[in-house]
Amino acid sequence: MPPMQGEELRKGPWLEEEDKRLAASVALLGERRWDSLAKASGLRRTGKSCRLRWLNYLRPNLKRDRLTAEEETIILQLHKQWGNKWSKIARSLPGRTDNEIKNYWRSHLRRKAAQLGGQGNYQSIISNAKQDLLTPECDTVSLRSSNGECNKGDSLRTSDDICDMFGLSNFGIVGSPYETRMTDWLSHLSYGPGGVYHHGDCQSSELCFCFPSEDSYGGSWDSLGFLWDTE
DNA sequence: AACGTATGCAACCGCATTCTT
DNA sequence: GAAGAATGCGGTTGCATACGT
Structure with a gap:
């Protein structure tokens, strides 16, 4: 849907004021109809952007701390089983988002796996993590x-x-x-x-x-x- | 101190799927 | 059942910060 004339859509990082407005709108209207919610809230953002911001940052019960060794083990295990099904993996880790898991995989685990190289060593990562537990x-x-x-x-x-x-x-x-x-x-x-x-x-x-x-x-x-x- | 590079993370994009009318 | 809208998903990009030279 094209923006109204003179209502250029905003992009990039969210401001605190926008977050407050979005949270209030979600409380009022619920987590659905994001395009309507975006308009009703007066935010110059797309519904898609609002949804993403809510799911990845504002949603209650999100964990903000670093992933634990336990969670890392689970990610390794589930990635081995399902591949890059981040949302599916995220559903097994309460309080974590698919984006977070995807980023974590790319910056930590993928490199870790690559350093050791090969399927056999990939197995050893899981094995090592298991030994930690x-x-x-x-x-x-x-x-x-x-x-x-x-x-x-x-x-x-x-x-x-x-x-x-x-x-x-x-x-x-x-x-x-x-x-x-x-x-x-x-x-x-x-x-x-x-x-x-x-x-x-x-x-x-x-x-x-x-x-x-x-x-x-x-x-x-x-x-x-x-x-x-x-x- | 200045610069270049690496890293982590938030946000965007395009496509696929599901829902609503 | 069809069409359009809304949502979900995975890949990618861009920026801020940390780190090394």
Whole structure:
């Protein structure tokens, strides 16, 4: 739609005044009909520009801090699975925008992947990130309580138990959409046929809970994409 | 101090898809 | 069901700042 004569559309960085006006208009009219909203607000911006500004900057509950190691791991995992489906990846990271993830990928992760080069090393990035999250004391992947107090025979009954046991709260998972999936999955491992067991070769003298070998649960870390899939 | 380069991020653009009339 | 409008998405660009020489 061409701008009215004498109403040149503005481009470039948003002013604080424009942000306030946009936020007020969205509160009044809702997140839809952006062209109408742009006109009604008196902003000399396109609806498209208003929508983008709202989604990427003004929307409530946006996280402004740097992406965490956990989020980086998720991005790497999901990008491997889905490719450049930024909006899809963003839906699995509450408070993050597709633009932010896309930028982060281009400035951090893509280069990181390129430095190591090749598919095999790409895998190692995920593996390294995984090691940041999980304790590496067993030759199978293991998760241990952050305080090291794993008592043989203890039951994991609730998601809180599981979060406590596995220290999920340390990873920013608690309260996120994947908390339920993660805890469900861990519960399944606890009681399912594969079982969670003390690995005999574990060098730790303490009891630790280890995932079964890849063979016995029929997959690898890569197969766990469903944990993050919110669709 | 001045200049050139690298980096991070916000915003724009064009196209595809979905919605509304 | 068709056409136009609105929205969503991914790629790209431009600018401010940090950093190195």
